[in-house]
Amino acid sequence: MAPFLHLAHVNVARGENIVLHDINLTVNTGEHIAILGPNGCGKSTLIKTITCECYPLVQPETKISIFGRERWDLTELKKRLGVVSAELPGKPTLSTVGRDAVLTGFFSSSTLWPNLTVTEAMRTRADEILHQIDAVPLANKPVGEMSAGQQRRIMIGRALVGSSSAAADEKQMLLLDEPSNALDLAAQADLRDLLRRLAQQGTGILLITHHIADIPPEIDRILMMKDGRIIADGPKSDLLTAPRLSDLFKTEVHLTQKDGFHHAW
Numbered sequence: 001m002a003p004f005l006h007l008a009h010v011n012v013a014r015g016e017n018i019v020l021h022d023i024n025l026t027v028n029t030g031e032h033i034a035i036l037g038p039n040g041c042g043k044s045t046l047i048k049t050i051t052c053e054c055y056p057l058v059q060p061e062t063k064i065s066i067f068g069r070e071r072w073d074l075t076e077l078k079k080r081l082g083v084v085s086a087e088l089p090g091k092p093t094l095s096t097v098g099r100d101a102v103l104t105g106f107f108s109s110s111t112l113w114p115n116l117t118v119t120e121a122m123r124t125r126a127d128e129i130l131h132q133i134d135a136v137p138l139a140n141k142p143v144g145e146m147s148a149g150q151q152r153r154i155m156i157g158r159a160l161v162g163s164s165s166a167a168a169d170e171k172q173m174l175l176l177d178e179p180s181n182a183l184d185l186a187a188q189a190d191l192r193d194l195l196r197r198l199a200q201q202g203t204g205i206l207l208i209t210h211h212i213a214d215i216p217p218e219i220d221r222i223l224m225m226k227d228g229r230i231i232a233d234g235p236k237s238d239l240l241t242a243p244r245l246s247d248l249f250k251t252e253v254h255l256t257q258k259d260g261f262h263h264a265w
Helices: 043-050 074-078 098-106 120-132 148-160 185-200 242-249
Strands: 005-014 017-027 032-036 063-066 081-084 173-177 204-209 221-226 229-235 255-258 261-264
Touching (some): 005 043, 017 043, 017 229, 074 081, 098 120, 098 148, 120 148, 148 173, 185 204, 221 242
Parallel strands (some): 032 204, 032 221, 173 204
Antiparallel strands (some): 005 017, 005 063, 255 261
16 A cells, blocks of 8 residues: 655745755654644644645756646646535535535535536545534534634534545545634534544544644554654654653643543643
8 A cells, every 4th residue: 555645855935934854754644743842833834735835946856746746737636635624614615504514525615606516426425524524413503694613614524525435545645733712612622523533444644733632542653753754753752751842842841641542731
């Protein structure tokens, strides 16, 4: 099975500033990883590079491959690569009901525009996803009437809907950029339970966060980023410690653990 992602000597500029420096990273398909770092360290730019929203500087030593391929039709790639951003849905998604919002994941659209053709197979797949994420009661509820936690759940369903279960090497990777933003404590707990279940079902997870409590027990590999560089990459037991986090965030961090989750303050 080809790795989900291989980056070699990747440098990325945004405007006139280089924000990612010599990134070297391999992520296996189905792997569970958390990327930690302070605000502005380059975490979100790394996600945008993986999803081809940002492109690396052209240099002889630079290489990028996703699912073993160096070139993709982005519409095809999005069927294998689900992305959930920190932002909650905007218009016109807010006027769309839950099932239709999930269906938009097939088209990477904000709503089901009249020119889009939804097949019966797509509807069946959307219903499967609603069951998978425990969102069946939201199927006919407008997204704008949902709580922030319910909206995030539907956006995860939207990201998952295009994935294929036909073969092991077609498992989808789910990329989450600060997914607990704007969620209250109950919604955060629901989100963590959902991520645990997806990980246990075999969905690969690449989680970007600076909230230590967001990292479910199923994630066992940690990347630490600082000033646009990966400064550490290793097992959670080695890196998720108070001294390493204190050094990363440049403040004194205290750490405790309960039920497989770590909590920092």
